[in-house]
Amino acid sequence: MKNKEVKDIKIPMKEHFGNYMVPVRDALEVFSGKWKIPIITALTFYETCGFKELERIVEGITxxxxxxxxxxxxxxxxxxxxxxxxxxxxxxxxITEYGKTCKSVMSELYRWGVEHRKKVFNIEGQTWDKC
Amino acid sequence: MKNKEVKDIKIPMKEHFGNYMVPVRDALEVFSGKWKIPIITALTFYETCGFKELERIVEGITxxxxxxxxxxxxxxxxxxxxxxxxxxxxxxxxITEYGKTCKSVMSELYRWGVEHRKKVFNIEGQTWDKC
DNA sequence: TATAGTGGTATCCAAAAGTATAGTGATATG
DNA sequence: CATATCACTATACTTTTGGATACCACTATA
Structure with missing residues (x-):
């Protein structure tokens, strides 16, 4: 092919998005893993817990x-x-006042996750007790 | 302590939240890990890419x-x-039309992540080029 | 014919995440 | 005095995640 410069070569995302990924990754670090959201949810619900209490509330955690x-x-x-x-x-x-701001992220994950189940597994109307 | 039944024993989250965690986990499965969001973002931006193109666009991926x-x-x-x-x-x-619905989750993660940087690292006004 | 580009696999390895099980020192209860 | 509770820590292990490197068949170009 002549005129290689005419061919639209797609460039690395960094050129377009700069440091966009950095805060996204920060957020994911807080919400990913098996136990962080359950612990945050428990403390949002009960406000204050002891260590052993959390062991019982967050079932299965070591x-x-x-x-x-x-x-x-x-x-x-x-x-x-x-x-x-x-x-x-x-x-x-x-939970701190700041910790309570996690709610917006968690409810967005919940909302999207419910739609995703519908779409991918065709599971409707199950009891995903909203809170 | 007498009257053990008076002591307010906190019960497992499942009693309060039922299957709340299930769709949250589904969503996290899609958005966590090092490469899924970068790939989704790239395909949202370019609409269509080839394999080798993606290798170049998503820098560092094998x-x-x-x-x-x-x-x-x-x-x-x-x-x-x-x-x-x-x-x-x-x-x-x-990207599919459905794939584009990821945007809402990603921008919520971005938004929260930016605030989190401010709060935890005291980093303001950096160029987290919004898109 | 040699080289480069396409869309991947195969294999091995290191690090991170998570599990299982046991035990610690202090105190309080029966 | 034996047992239990609290808030953990220690050790060993398995699983998951991701990285490094090499390689494959196919086709087009110089």
């Missing part, structure tokens, strides 16, 4: 994973950990 | 990953693969 994810969520300012001076000492985890 | 993710996205009805009867035969991948 203490190792719970501990790891709580640290991550605290570093990301979504929850706060407080050591209460009781006997025996108890530790409480609570 | 043919193995590209092949795997394209299969996944096709199974999820987000893109279509067509073998064109040219010489040599070419294969095109295009």
């Amino acid at each position: 203490p190792k994973m719970l501990s790891k994810e709580l640290k991550f969520l605290e570093e990301n300012l979504l929850i706060i950990r407080k050591v209460e001076d009781t006997r025996p000492i108890t530790v409480t985890y609570s | 043919p193995k990953m590209l092949s795997k993710e394209l299969k996944f996205l096709e199974e999820n009805l987000l893109i279509i693969r067509k073998v064109e009867d040219t010489r040599p035969i070419t294969v095109t991948y295009s």
Whole structure:
């Protein structure tokens, strides 16, 4: 082919989208994985829980994973950990005001996910109890 | 402690939220991982691309990953693969109308991610070129 | 005939994510 | 004194994810 420069060569996304992916990846880091959304949801619902309580509420999670994810969520300012001076000492985890902003993302994921089930698996009207 | 039944024992999320997590997880399966969103974004932007084109557009991806993710996205009805009867035969991948519905989720992830950067890293006004 | 481009596979490997199981020190209860 | 609860940590393991490298058949071009 002559005039190679005429052929429309598609260029890397970075040229068009710059750093667009960076915040998207940040968000996904918070919401992906098996346990982060369940923990956020639990703390949004109950406001404050202890460690063992969360182990029971978030069914199936191991203490190792719970501990790891709580640290991550605290570093990301979504929850706060407080050591209460009781006997025996108890530790409480609570959702922050900022943590509550996750709701918009989660409900968008929920909304899209429900449509996706309909489209891909042809499953309608199942009881995806909205909250 | 007497009156154990008075103590408010927090119950597993499933009691409150039922199958709420199922569609959320479905959605996350589509959007998580390193390459799915970049591929969707590329095909949303260019409408139709060939395999080698995508390899160049989505910088850093290996043919193995590209092949795997394209299969996944096709199974999820987000893109279509067509073998064109040219010489040599070419294969095109295009976004479906349904695939375009991903935009709402991606822009919500973007929006939240930008706020999250501000909050957690105190990074303002950077050029997260919106699209 | 040599080279380059098309659309991929095959194989091996490393790192990350997640599971299973056990145990710790402090305190409180029966 | 035995047992249980709280908030974890430690260790070993498996699974999943992704990366590196090589290679394939086919066709077109120089």
